[in-house]
Amino acid sequence: MLFFSYFKDLVGREVTVELKNDLAIRGTLHSVDQYLNIKLENSRVVDQDNYPHMMSVRNCFIRGSVVRYVQLPPEGVDIELLHDATRREARGG
Amino acid sequence: MSGGPGLESLVDQTISVITNDGRNIVGILKGFDQATNIILDESHERVYSTKEGVQQLVLGLYIIRGDNISIVGELDEELDANLDLSKLRAHPLKPVVH
Numbered sequence: 001m002l003f004f005s006y007f008k009d010l011v012g013r014e015v016t017v018e019l020k021n022d023l024a025i026r027g028t029l030h031s032v033d034q035y036l037n038i039k040l041e042n043s044r045v046v047d048q049d050n051y052p053h054m055m056s057v058r059n060c061f062i063r064g065s066v067v068r069y070v071q072l073p074p075e076g077v078d079i080e081l082l083h084d085a086t087r088r089e090a091r092g093g
Numbered sequence: 094m095s096g097g098p099g100l101e102s103l104v105d106q107t108i109s110v111i112t113n114d115g116r117n118i119v120g121i122l123k124g125f126d127q128a129t130n131i132i133l134d135e136s137h138e139r140v141y142s143t144k145e146g147v148q149q150l151v152l153g154l155y156i157i158r159g160d161n162i163s164i165v166g167e168l169d170e171e172l173d174a175n176l177d178l179s180k181l182r183a184h185p186l187k188p189v190v191h
Contacts, residue, residue: 019163020189021115037129043166052183053117053141056173057109057166061100063129066113066163066189 002089006082007032007070016046016071017062023051025060036064100125103167108133110157111164115186117141119168120155129159139178141186146179163189 007029016026017038024047027040043060045051054060103122110118110133120136133155140148 020191021111021113021163021187023111023163023186025164050184051186052181053111053139053186054109054164054166055176056169058169058172060164060166061103062164063159063162065191 002085003036004032004034006085007036007038010072010076013073013076015040015073017067018069018071019062019066020068021066025054025062027060030059033064036067038062038064038067038070100129100131100165103165107168107170107173109164109166109168110162111166111186112157113161113163113189115188117186118152118155118157120152122165126159129162129165131157131159131162131165133157141181141183143182143184145182147181149178 011029011031013029014026015029016024017040018024023045025040025043025045027043030039030041032038039061041059043058045054048055100122106122107119108122112118117139118133118136119139120133122131123134124132136152136155138150138152140150
């Protein structure tokens, strides 16, 4: 639940999602769900020359199970808030 | 409670699916469920190679199991029309490793 809420607060930010097949997609976080499936708008593949497979795709839905990393802008990360939320989650869950 | 991104907005649109084994399948989204199983109509597979242009294999009406799906992308028909698939050379996508 923690990360679901966290990502909901990041909607509208530019993120880069790195997948487990090594594909990296940059885009604006449009929405997220309980499975941490991610919808990106204005998406483009990071290394487009080697991965032209998504050239005609501008909006995409990425299945949560296939995400390796979500790279966030540093301004998007409030460490204190995350610490507090983690402590609460660990305590009660 | 799930809310969030459904594939709802993509129904009846042309979509490009990347599967876990690295395949690219294009078709019209007809249905989906919470497990991301999808129904794709008029689908074809685009096979990428470094030796020759993109091959398109006609598949027809397909159900793709959600387990096996990485990405569901909204295909922009205009952008796609501008692509010359016969000139495109690329390595096939890598399979997903968990």
